Each structure stands twice: as C-alpha cells, then as structure tokens.
Amino acid sequence: MGRMATRRTFVILGADGDLAARLLLPGLGQLLMHDRRSRLTLMGVGRSALSDDEWRRRLRAAMRADEEDPLVASLEASAHYRQADATSRDDLQALFDDLPGPVAIYFALPPSVAHAACETLAGMDVPPGTVLALEKPFGTDLESAREFNALLARLPDGVRVVRVDHFLGKTTVLALTGLRFANHMFESVWHRDHIERVEVVFDESLALEGRAGYYDRAGALRDMIQSHLLQVLALIAMEPPESVGSEDMHRAMAEVLERTRVWGSDASEASRRARYTAGSVGSRVFPDYAAEDGVDPARETETLTEVTLQVNADRWHGVPFVLRSGKAIGRDREEISITLREPSALPRGFSGEVRRGLRIGMKPERIVLDVAVNRADDLLALRTVELASRSTEGRLGAYAEVLGGILDGDELLSVSGPMAEACWRIVTPILEAWAEDRVPLEEYPAGSRGPSSWPTTQHD
Numbered sequence: 001m002g003r004m005a006t007r008r009t010f011v012i013l014g015a016d017g018d019l020a021a022r023l024l025l026p027g028l029g030q031l032l033m034h035d036r037r038s039r040l041t042l043m044g045v046g047r048s049a050l051s052d053d054e055w056r057r058r059l060r061a062a063m064r065a066d067e068e069d070p071l072v073a074s075l076e077a078s079a080h081y082r083q084a085d086a087t088s089r090d091d092l093q094a095l096f097d098d099l100p101g102p103v104a105i106y107f108a109l110p111p112s113v114a115h116a117a118c119e120t121l122a123g124m125d126v127p128p129g130t131v132l133a134l135e136k137p138f139g140t141d142l143e144s145a146r147e148f149n150a151l152l153a154r155l156p157d158g159v160r161v162v163r164v165d166h167f168l169g170k171t172t173v174l175a176l177t178g179l180r181f182a183n184h185m186f187e188s189v190w191h192r193d194h195i196e197r198v199e200v201v202f203d204e205s206l207a208l209e210g211r212a213g214y215y216d217r218a219g220a221l222r223d224m225i226q227s228h229l230l231q232v233l234a235l236i237a238m239e240p241p242e243s244v245g246s247e248d249m250h251r252a253m254a255e256v257l258e259r260t261r262v263w264g265s266d267a268s269e270a271s272r273r274a275r276y277t278a279g280s281v282g283s284r285v286f287p288d289y290a291a292e293d294g295v296d297p298a299r300e301t302e303t304l305t306e307v308t309l310q311v312n313a314d315r316w317h318g319v320p321f322v323l324r325s326g327k328a329i330g331r332d333r334e335e336i337s338i339t340l341r342e343p344s345a346l347p348r349g350f351s352g353e354v355r356r357g358l359r360i361g362m363k364p365e366r367i368v369l370d371v372a373v374n375r376a377d378d379l380l381a382l383r384t385v386e387l388a389s390r391s392t393e394g395r396l397g398a399y400a401e402v403l404g405g406i407l408d409g410d411e412l413l414s415v416s417g418p419m420a421e422a423c424w425r426i427v428t429p430i431l432e433a434w435a436e437d438r439v440p441l442e443e444y445p446a447g448s449r450g451p452s453s454w455p456t457t458q459h460d
C-alpha cells in the first residue's frame with residue numbers, strides 16, 4: 001500500500017495484554033523491518049505496573065524483528081510504558097497532554113473496556129488528527145452497534161475512527177478486487193448465469209487458546225461470520241466500485257451488505273450451530289468445550305456455525321453464499337470457493353466427475369483455478385486440472401498491512417460504520433432464531449470435520 005504521512009506516536013492501550021503480544025507487536029516488527037518507518041515512536045499503556053525496561057524486553061520478544069537493525073533498536077530505545085486506566089478521563093487527558101503531535105491509538109482491549117474508553121473519549125477534547133483504531137466486535141448486536149456508532153459520531157471533528165478487520169489485510173482477500181475487476185475472464189463470469197454457489201469457509205484446528213473470557217460470550221457467529229467472513233462476502237459480491245480508494249470501496253461494500261439476507265424466509269432453516277466435545281487434533285487433546293477453562297457451561301456457545309445467505313441483487317439472484325467457521329476442526333480449511341455452473345452444451349460421451357471453479361486460499365494464501373480437461377490415459381474421460389498460483393504469501397502479514405494503513409491514514413483495510421451495522425442486521429434473524437431455540441445446538445468431536453450430517457462438512 002502507498003505510504004503517506006508517517007504518524008509520530010503509536011499508542012497501544014492494553015499493551016500488557018494478549019492481543020498486543022500475539023498479533024500487534026509481531027505485525028509492528030514486520031512493518032518496521034519491511035517498510036522502514038523511521039519516524040515512529042511507541043507508547044505502551046496498560047493496567048499492570050511495568051517499567052520501561054520491562055516493556056522494551058516484551059517488545060523485543062514479541063516483535064520478532066532483527067534486534068541489531070538500527071530502526072528496531074531505535075524504536076525500542078524510544079519506547080515508553082505508562083500504567084494507566086484506559087477508561088479514566090484523567091489518565092487519558094494526561095496521555096494527550098504528554099504526547100505532542102498527532103497520535104494513533106490502538107485499542108488492544110477487551111470489548112467492554114474498549115467501549116467504556118470510547119465513552120470517556122467522547123466526552124473529552126480529543127486533539128484533532130488523533131486516530132482511534134478499534135478491534136471487533138463493534139457492538140454485540142444491531143442495537144448496540146447503532147449506539148456504538150452514535151457514540152463514535154460524538155467524537156470531535158478531525159478525530160478519525162478506524163474499525164480494524166485484519167481479514168481485509170490478508171493478501172488473497174484483497175486480491176479478490178484485482179482478480180474480479182482486472183480480468184475480463186473473471187469479470188464476465190461473475191454472475192448468477194455462470195456461478196452456482198459461493199462458499200467462504202474458515203475452519204480452524206485451533207480451539208480456545210486461552211480466550212474463553214472473550215470467545216464464550218461471542219461464539220463462532222459473532223467472532224467470525226458477523227465480522228470477517230461478511231467482509232469477504234462483500235468483496236466477492238459487490239458491484240464494481242468507482243475506484244479502489246477506501247471511500248468508493250466502502251460504499252460498494254456497504255451497498256452489497258445492505259442487500260444481503262439469510263437464505264429463504266426462515267433463519268432457522270438457513271443456519272446450523274454446533275460445539276465440540278472432547279477429542280484431539282493431531283497431538284493436541286481438547287476437553288469437551290463445556291469443560292474448557294473459563295467456559296460457562298450454561299451458555300449455549302457455538303464453536304462451529306454454517307449460515308446460508310442470499311444477495312438480493314440481479315447479479316446474484318438464486319446463488320447461495322454459504323459462510324462457515326469452526327474451531328477444533330480436524331483439518332484447517334480456510335478458503336473461498338466459487339463453484340462454476342456446468343457448461344450448457346457439454347457434448348454427450350464424456351465421463352468422469354470434475355470440479356469447475358475458483359478456490360482462493362486465505363491460509364495458506366493461494367489461488368487455484370479448477371478446470372476440466374481430458375485425461376491423458378483415457379481421452380474421453382474428464383479430470384480436474386488445478387491451475388495454481390505460486391505462493392502468493394503476502395510480503396507483510398495481515399496485521400502489519402492493517403497497521404501500515406492506520407499509520408498512513410489509509411482506511412481501505414477497515415470497516416465503515418454503515419458496514420458494521422449492516423453486518424449485524426444480516427445476522428440478527430439468526431441470533432433471534434437461536435435465542436428462541438429454533439436451531440438445535442449440535443455436537444461434533446474435536447478433531448472431526450463437524451457434525452457428519454452437515455453437507456459442507458463433506459465438501460473437499
């Protein structure tokens with residue numbers, strides 16, 4: 001992404017937490033090594049009492065960057081830590097008073113604390129030019145998302161809010177734009193006449209990873225579908241934007257999300273949910289989800305869900321969009337799959353089953369076109385040939401891309417307020433159907449592919 005004005009101070013609220021150590025700081029290290037951000041200073045803010053030295057040690061460990069590199073060394077040397085409460089007006093005011101110049105503040109905080117911090121900020125004179133970078137969830141349902149947007153709208157003019165979605169920083173996710181719009185071959189088939197079905201699947205072999213405090217309240221629908229996978233759907237289904245600038249892209253994405261609904265008229269028919277029971281994935285042994293540390297067994301949290309959506313646009317009439325995501329699944333499958341229709345006039349006499357379509361891997365990042373051709377050893381039998389990209393592994397990881405955008409003032413890799421609300425509106429009927437117990441909570445053993453009766457589970 002193009003680099004614009006480099007911001008001077010990057011503040012991480014929740015610097016002593018898990019998100020900062022696992023994702024943000026490694027992303028920052030990568031950005032620094034590749035993009036040489038020389039004018040960056042870093043301030044860590046957290047509730048625990050850390051000395052500057054301790055914070056620098058943590059930075060060094062988490063950034064995974066070359067310590068000998070002069071930029072890394074200078075970032076480390078200038079990094080400071082401050083013990084503060086991100087929801088306290090006095091603490092935040094002291095932060096602004098001490099940091100001259102524009103500041104980008106990243107909220108690496110649990111959702112409720114981030115929300116309370118925004119409430120505090122909304123009543124303060126936040127200096128113009130400040131950037132607030134927020135992580136999902138942007139609300140917990142449609143109503144709270146609207147309230148949250150209204151709260152953010154109360155921030156003073158000149159304060160920018162960036163709703164981060166790191167999936168938009170995945171190379172192959174953004175590559176959907178070039179793929180669709182820069183190739184006549186794909187542009188011309190991107191239509192219900194040629195596309196039969198779209199799947200966006202993010203099945204992970206990972207389970208809770210110590211995040212029960214967050215995940216047990218969220219579940220797979222809120223954690224993955226309502227946020228990341230709907231952004232991916234928007235990129236697949238949107239009409240061509242005027243430009244690939246953030247405003248045009250956000251408008252086109254919000255428009256298509258506005259047109260997206262659950263499939264058919266009954267959300268209970270269009271959604272499934274399940275959670276894992278004891279099992280193992282490779283050498284990792286998982287207990288029953290309900291027995292995991294920090295889980296409230298009374299909550300009916302799903303760890304796997306599959307929903308079918310429709311996009312009410314002429315281009316997509318009748319094409320199901322299946323979004324699925326699960327934890328503790330036996331095999332990672334993290335890809336977009338676009339199934340093409342059978343040709344309309346296939347001459348009689350061919351044999352063999354084939355796949356026709358496009359698969360876009362989110363992890364590993366790769367693009368595969370499945371085409372039907374004749375076999376070499378049986379000339380009238382068809383087989384599938386994979387035309388695959390070499391590794392399209394991004395130069396930067398998703399978090400590094402997202403952080404680069406925040407520091408450069410480019411909002412492309414973020415979610416606008418209308419997009420966030422539209423995503424909640426889409427899942428609302430599903431949440432209601434589940435709350436009314438109209439969709440059973442099924443089970444699958446950890447390490448399996450999900451309940452065996454689910455059709456997508458069978459899909460390869």
Ligand SMILES: O=P(O)(O)OC[C@H]1O[C@@H](O)[C@H](O)[C@@H](O)[C@@H]1O
Pocket residue numbers: 166204206223363398
């Ligand atoms: O594969 P990535 O980029 O780590 O993203 C997946 C993760 O994305 C996060 O936003 C979800 O909260 C996690 O549950 C999920 O595992």
